[in-house]
Amino acid sequence: MVMEKPFDLGYCMALSGDPWQNHPRVTKIRWIKRLAQFEELIENNHTDFISMSRAFIREPYLVKSFKGGNTVEASCISCNKCFAAVFNNIPLNCYEKGIPEKYFE
Numbered sequence: 001m002v003m004e005k006p007f008d009l010g011y012c013m014a015l016s017g018d019p020w021q022n023h024p025r026v027t028k029i030r031w032i033k034r035l036a037q038f039e040e041l042i043e044n045n046h047t048d049f050i051s052m053s054r055a056f057i058r059e060p061y062l063v064k065s066f067k068g069g070n071t072v073e074a075s076c077i078s079c080n081k082c083f084a085a086v087f088n089n090i091p092l093n094c095y096e097k098g099i100p101e102k103y104f105e
Helices: 011-015 035-043 054-058 062-068 081-087
Strands: none
Touching: 054 081
16 A cells, blocks of 8 residues: 655745755755756756655666656655565565565565
8 A cells, every 4th residue: 555645746845945045955855756847946946956765766777867858757656665675674676566475485
């Protein structure tokens, strides 16, 4: 079962502050996975950096795909099965379609 996300995409945006004030800049804007959204955040001075983790577990060459124009959105659905696997001594990988039975034997 995939848990429903309690926040809207990019809910950390409210924390990013005015770039012209002395507010800290947020580098992690959660659950944003579309290249156009990343570009908009940087172009509008909402952030200087984009941080991602789970998307790279599923697609290690995601940035290269963005750069080459082959991908416009990460396919990670943020189900957290990758991290749940690690906490259960199962190798880090994307398990969105389920963890193989061999790990439960």
